[in-house]
Amino acid sequence: MRILIYTGKGGVGKTSIAAATAVRIARTGRKVLLMSTDQAHSLGDSLCRNLGPEPQEIFPGLEALEIDQTRESRRAWGALQDYLRQLIARKAEGGIEADEVLLFPGLEELCSLIRILEAYEEDRHDVLVVDCAPTGETLSLLRYPEQLSVLADRLLPMIRGFTGVFGGLITRRTTVPKPRDLVFAEFDTLIRRLNVLQKILRDRDITSMRIVTTPERIVLQEARRSFTWINQYDFGVDAVCINKIYPEEAMKGYFDGWREMQRESLQLAAESFPGRRHFFLLLQPEEIRGVPALEKAAQELYGKEDPAEIFCCAAAFREEYDPHSGIRTLAVFLPYAGPEEIRAEKEGDDLILYVRNEVRRLRLPDLFCRRSLSGWTLEDGELRLQFVNSYQKT
Amino acid sequence: MADLFIITGKGGVGKTSVAAAHAVSSAEEGRPTLLVSADMAHNLGDIFQVQAGGHVQEIAPGLSLLELDPYLLMREEYPNVNRAVASLSQSAGAAWDKVGDSYMIPGFENLFCLLKIRDLYRSGTYDRIIVDCAPTGETLSLLKLPELLTWYVEKFSPVGRMITRILTPAAKIRYRMDLPDGAAMDELGQLFRDLVELQDLLKDPETCRVRLVAIPERMVVEETRRSYMYLNLYGYPVDAVFFNRILPEDPGSSFMENWQRIQAGYLEELENVFADLVRIRIPWYPAEIRGLEAVRRLSGEIAGLLRQERPPAQTTADPAPDLFHLPVRTDSESYEKTADGYCLTIRIPGGEREEVQTALHGTDLDIRIRNFQRSIPLPGVLRGASVRSVRIRDGKMIVEFRKSESGERKSGG
Numbered sequence: 001m002r003i004l005i006y007t008g009k010g011g012v013g014k015t016s017i018a019a020a021t022a023v024r025i026a027r028t029g030r031k032v033l034l035m036s037t038d039q040a041h042s043l044g045d046s047l048c049r050n051l052g053p054e055p056q057e058i059f060p061g062l063e064a065l066e067i068d069q070t071r072e073s074r075r076a077w078g079a080l081q082d083y084l085r086q087l088i089a090r091k092a093e094g095g096i097e098a099d100e101v102l103l104f105p106g107l108e109e110l111c112s113l114i115r116i117l118e119a120y121e122e123d124r125h126d127v128l129v130v131d132c133a134p135t136g137e138t139l140s141l142l143r144y145p146e147q148l149s150v151l152a153d154r155l156l157p158m159i160r161g162f163t164g165v166f167g168g169l170i171t172r173r174t175t176v177p178k179p180r181d182l183v184f185a186e187f188d189t190l191i192r193r194l195n196v197l198q199k200i201l202r203d204r205d206i207t208s209m210r211i212v213t214t215p216e217r218i219v220l221q222e223a224r225r226s227f228t229w230i231n232q233y234d235f236g237v238d239a240v241c242i243n244k245i246y247p248e249e250a251m252k253g254y255f256d257g258w259r260e261m262q263r264e265s266l267q268l269a270a271e272s273f274p275g276r277r278h279f280f281l282l283l284q285p286e287e288i289r290g291v292p293a294l295e296k297a298a299q300e301l302y303g304k305e306d307p308a309e310i311f312c313c314a315a316a317f318r319e320e321y322d323p324h325s326g327i328r329t330l331a332v333f334l335p336y337a338g339p340e341e342i343r344a345e346k347e348g349d350d351l352i353l354y355v356r357n358e359v360r361r362l363r364l365p366d367l368f369c370r371r372s373l374s375g376w377t378l379e380d381g382e383l384r385l386q387f388v389n390s391y392q393k394t
Numbered sequence: 395m396a397d398l399f400i401i402t403g404k405g406g407v408g409k410t411s412v413a414a415a416h417a418v419s420s421a422e423e424g425r426p427t428l429l430v431s432a433d434m435a436h437n438l439g440d441i442f443q444v445q446a447g448g449h450v451q452e453i454a455p456g457l458s459l460l461e462l463d464p465y466l467l468m469r470e471e472y473p474n475v476n477r478a479v480a481s482l483s484q485s486a487g488a489a490w491d492k493v494g495d496s497y498m499i500p501g502f503e504n505l506f507c508l509l510k511i512r513d514l515y516r517s518g519t520y521d522r523i524i525v526d527c528a529p530t531g532e533t534l535s536l537l538k539l540p541e542l543l544t545w546y547v548e549k550f551s552p553v554g555r556m557i558t559r560i561l562t563p564a565a566k567i568r569y570r571m572d573l574p575d576g577a578a579m580d581e582l583g584q585l586f587r588d589l590v591e592l593q594d595l596l597k598d599p600e601t602c603r604v605r606l607v608a609i610p611e612r613m614v615v616e617e618t619r620r621s622y623m624y625l626n627l628y629g630y631p632v633d634a635v636f637f638n639r640i641l642p643e644d645p646g647s648s649f650m651e652n653w654q655r656i657q658a659g660y661l662e663e664l665e666n667v668f669a670d671l672v673r674i675r676i677p678w679y680p681a682e683i684r685g686l687e688a689v690r691r692l693s694g695e696i697a698g699l700l701r702q703e704r705p706p707a708q709t710t711a712d713p714a715p716d717l718f719h720l721p722v723r724t725d726s727e728s729y730e731k732t733a734d735g736y737c738l739t740i741r742i743p744g745g746e747r748e749e750v751q752t753a754l755h756g757t758d759l760d761i762r763i764r765n766f767q768r769s770i771p772l773p774g775v776l777r778g779a780s781v782r783s784v785r786i787r788d789g790k791m792i793v794e795f796r797k798s799e800s801g802e803r804k805s806g807g
Binding site for chain 2: 009010011012015042045134135139140147216217218219221222225226247249250251252253254255256257258261285286287354357358359
């Protein structure tokens, strides 16, 4: 199965582009599932259909769904939620907000990730097209599995042991019920599944991320930054869609000044994503809604190209070894990051990589674990982290 | 009068420009102002064309910028939060020290941002703080966080303390494990008192105002009315809405005239939904707003537009509305829990029972009063509920909901 994930700043037209892509691929004879992970769903609007959490056929070959957080969360960790509710229900003076509050931090991300994995495992479709939430939320989606598994790796066994020993005692002496084993089992399964998903999403032969932007300077700057972040997390961007380009006929009178700005931005866009395919779509004369309009947009966007193709498989991380100096280098592609925005630390077997306000903690490849981080350089958008044997340090 | 202004709305509607215009207007009144971005995808630097960052930076007299960086805050300003969490989780037997100082618990990013905003407010360094808030979904979780944590803590904190007291001797003897002492628990308690304080601050119309930004597009209209509902639900004082990117009378081409017609339809809908608020229409500029000068022009324009604006329906507004002193209503909608559901109270002055029709439509409640129709988005909990009764009393409509029998609620073990 191919997974195509469309992301970008709010208002750039991610949903229309994702929907147009799905329509196009389905029309050329493959089975497609189109999924919206944004809680502010607009996919139904785009297709002129009422969508729900179950795949609904739009036409033979294309199915679409909108993730329902409440429902998915019950499926993913109903037992834990029940347990929390039980604790909270002890003081049941709560109003309606108490029920709403029971949604867990990070829950949105989790639900979306699990649903993507399910679609992959069911394997009923050739292509999965994901309409993702705006940049900030996509970021938290991407880092969530790593964040959660750090927590789980280190904390869970201890907690489980502890409750096993003391749980009964606590329950007897206080009014706190003991969490059932089910709660832990659920959490374990969840973590394992997220790790599986992580591998799938990083595999360039399966998953491609696509950045949607408009030719406005501020939007483009954000797109460039997400390009950096996506690389930091080692996901693969293979194409960029530039949407809402003003047609010549619109840049008249009042909008005359737009022409120059747009020309410069298009130029910048062309230079910003080396090695990635660029697709362009003009601002349409009206909202892109309904299958025929989406098909037309896809035609303009992709021409004869097949959007399910893999347009670029560049790796974000590369390992090097220099036998002369004995230095191992981990090179990370981080375009547009300035040296003042980067910080790197080694903590045990982990590398902690700060880029601007984004921090990733990742497990180092085995060959790097026993070495120490001696320094780094930044050349042509590539961060080179040097690891030496501990004895080399002195 | 309010000195904390939160500007929010769906992504791409121009929140940052509107927030920036607020900040510039305020600074030009001679009041020291701080513009804070709480969006993880920060834009302040782009708008003002400066290199903004995680530390406060003054870019013009009395005007400072800050892009909140939760990791930086966690490390530099609130290491005690992690310490408190560490001691709490150690009391649950977890080896927190193995996780490391740079670990962020999922969902805690917002906590650090909120703490910082509270401290900035309390420091008194600035007369006004303008917060540019992330796209709607995230804002809601930002605003929801104090509520969420207070809930958990009210329940867990005393329990944790008790557990500690009971178990410490046992743990020491049997497992050579150190449980948190009273001081660590106090630290945690302090953290939550801070959050409660912040919450009071955010909900008090005397200190805080929330402002929405929307553009006349289908998806945006839908989402903005939903977040307005949630803001009301949680009791945040919303006083104004900015309709951005409105095409001018003569947009220069038939292509754009077509878009103008599309906008007109959505604008009408927006006007209805936000009838209770001050509404300001900002034109679509033929250039991007970048640089201090451009923001200054926008702020001037907003001040001008505000003078022409109609006051919100059913209020007698001051003769000269000023951006930082707008009237606010806080009694639009409220929910109460009943034995088997919820009771919604909506203010509808002048409505009589005979004229009011209601119908449930998906997750919305449609209300029709004579020719006026409004649909109110309902909170997720009421999904699948049914309307039991509708009453009108003292200019208020009271709708009683009954939760569905087949609800998701399972009785716990």
